[in-house]
Amino acid sequence: MDEFNWNFPTEIIYGTGRLNELGDIAKNYGKKVFLATYARIPVLAPLIDRTIEYLKDAGLEVVVFEKIEPNPRAHTIDEGVDLFTQSGCDSIVALGGGSVIDGAKYIAATAFSGGKSWDYVVLGDRKPREYTGAYPIVAIPTVSAAGSEVNAGGVLTNWETKEKSFSRSPYRIPKVAIIDPEVLATLPLSITKDSCVDIFSHQIERYLSDEDKSEFADRITEGLILLLKDSFHKIVNDPTDLETRGTLALCSIFSWQGIQGLGRMGTIPMHSIEMPLSAHYDMPHGHGMGIVIPAYLEYFADKLPHRWAKMARRCFGITAKDDLEAAKQLAPAVREWFKSVDSLWTLSGDGIGDEKFQEMAEDVMRMFGDLKKDRIASIIPTRVQDMVEIYKLAL
Numbered sequence: 428m429d430e431f432n433w434n435f436p437t438e439i440i441y442g443t444g445r446l447n448e449l450g451d452i453a454k455n456y457g458k459k460v461f462l463a464t465y466a467r468i469p470v471l472a473p474l475i476d477r478t479i480e481y482l483k484d485a486g487l488e489v490v491v492f493e494k495i496e497p498n499p500r501a502h503t504i505d506e507g508v509d510l511f512t513q514s515g516c517d518s519i520v521a522l523g524g525g526s527v528i529d530g531a532k533y534i535a536a537t538a539f540s541g542g543k544s545w546d547y548v549v550l551g552d553r554k555p556r557e558y559t560g561a562y563p564i565v566a567i568p569t570v571s572a573a574g575s576e577v578n579a580g581g582v583l584t585n586w587e588t589k590e591k592s593f594s595r596s597p598y599r600i601p602k603v604a605i606i607d608p609e610v611l612a613t614l615p616l617s618i619t620k621d622s623c624v625d626i627f628s629h630q631i632e633r634y635l636s637d638e639d640k641s642e643f644a645d646r647i648t649e650g651l652i653l654l655l656k657d658s659f660h661k662i663v664n665d666p667t668d669l670e671t672r673g674t675l676a677l678c679s680i681f682s683w684q685g686i687q688g689l690g691r692m693g694t695i696p697m698h699s700i701e702m703p704l705s706a707h708y709d710m711p712h713g714h715g716m717g718i719v720i721p722a723y724l725e726y727f728a729d730k731l732p733h734r735w736a737k738m739a740r741r742c743f744g745i746t747a748k749d750d751l752e753a754a755k756q757l758a759p760a761v762r763e764w765f766k767s768v769d770s771l772w773t774l775s776g777d778g779i780g781d782e783k784f785q786e787m788a789e790d791v792m793r794m795f796g797d798l799k800k801d802r803i804a805s806i807i808p809t810r811v812q813d814m815v816e817i818y819k820l821a822l
Contacts, residue, residue: 428641428690435684436597437566437577441606441676443669446567449478449520450485452603456563457518459488461511463531464522467493471569474613478522478567490514492534495523498584498591498705498712499530501545507534508544511562518563521601524570524622525712529581532599536561539598548583548592551793561598567605570614571672571679572622572713573629576604578684584706591706592794606676608669616666620770621713623659623675627652628716629683631724632697635734637806641690645737648687651678652742656764663768696803697723699795700814703787708779717765717772722820725758730807775822788814 440448453460460482464475475493482489492507511519511534521531533544536558540547546556566576575581579600584591614622634648655678661671681687697719704715728735728751735754739745743760747753765771774780788811795803802808 428643429692431689431692433685433689435577437601438603439577439606439680440603441673443608443673446477446605446607446610447481449481449565449567449605450487452605453482453518453520453565454485454487456565456602457487457516459490459514459516459518461507461514461516461519461534462489462491462522463495463507463519463534464491464493464527465495470613470615474569474610475522478520482520490516495527495530497524497526498709499526499533499582500586501543501583502586504530504533504537504544504583508538511538516562518565520565520567521576522567522569524568524618525573525575525625528564528566528568528575528601529573529583531564531566532561532575532581532601533583535564536596536599538562544583545585547594547596549594549795550590550592551798555594558596558598561596564599564601565603565605566601567607567610568676568679569610570618570622571611571675572625574680574683576601576606577680580683582702582712589703589706590790590794591702604680606673606680608672608676611672611676612667612669614666616663618711618713619662619666620768621711621717622679623655623662623713623768624717624720624765624770625713626655626675626679626682628697628713628720630655630687631720631738632695633688633691633693634738635731636693636695637691637734639733639737644687644689644691647681649738649741651682651687652738654678655682656742659768693806695805695807696791696795696809699791699803700817703783703790704779706790707783707787708777710777714772717770718774718777718821719817721758721762721765722817724761725755725820726813726817727807728754728757773822774818781819781822784815784818785811787818788812
């Protein structure tokens with residue numbers, strides 16, 4: 428087992444109807460709140476209005492920023508930073524999915540530290556600017572996917588250059604996350620499917636990234652995968668099931684907060700391979716991961732077969748005794764599962780051809796790889812041609 432440091436600084440306020448505690452929670456962190464959320468649409472408008480009401484009832488001033496997009500744009504976040512600063516805000520409430528919460532993280536930290544939001548992301552050999560602090564964040568997730576409400580990460584898209592990247596900083600970890608199943612039940616089923624696939628991507632990214640180093644972490648991840656599989660079927664059959672909504676929220680939180688990486692801290696570039704799909708085609712991240720995952724599992728099955736086989740046997744009922752044979756059955760099993768919950772997607776099904784495969788793969792290598800060695804550092808070295816072949820399998 429690898430050495431590790433780990434903590435969980437975010438307070439989780441969990442339960443149906445607990446959004447009504449927002450005012451009392453938020454006033455612990457400031458007097459003038461910046462409410463960051465998506466553009467107002469009919470399904471979201473009542474929730475935005477309730478959130479504003481709770482904050483004002485607690486005696487707080489509220490500045491509303493209803494502009495954050497899915498795959499948040501750097502120029503939009505910079506607009507939010509300017510409004511936050513000019514308005515004299517001292518805390519942020521993020522109401523939305525991972526895009527809104529990530530966007531709020533960039534606003535909170537960039538407003539505190541200065542510069543532009545894109546200054547802080549990983550981008551090839553460029554040394555990212557470092558944060559010096561951040562204003563406090565209270566997160567109210569409307570989507571269970573990336574666990575952004577309890578972690579230090581955040582993605583950002585430069586729409587002008589068609590680049591999507593990330594940064595991490597402990598300064599940006601939300602102080603409080605309000606997990607209210609009633610809020611999560613407002614989510615349309617199509618986005619719920621995307622989010623469940625995204626949860627799965629976080630589970631397997633760590634599991635398949637290293638040798639058999641931590642049985643503790645393996646068993647946690649396997650339990651989360653089995654719970655996700657059961658819950659995915661339940662929520663597709665009944666999107667109003669609040670108990671299952673809450674279960675999915677916890678799957679989301681603990682699949683990417685760090686606990687399922689204890690003792691095995693490797694990574695694989697599965698998310699990096701998806702990022703150009705979001706950057707070039709504005710594809711929802713969870714949907715993009717649903718396209719990439721089966722192709723990635725198929726392409727690399729013979730590179731680390733004992734890990735692929737372990738997941739196949741423990742989580743998907745594969746009985747083959749030979750590791751390589753079991754490993755090769757993982758991708759078909761995942762495809763069958765995705766199909767059973769109406770979430771089996773392909774690039775061609777989205778009207779995307781192969782015209783940008785080389786460009787996208789080179790984007791990933793330029794942004795996240797070692798150009799001298801022509802590979803992305805991973806237990807399975809990944810090169811441009813590997814990524815092109817994965818995109819082809821995803822057609």
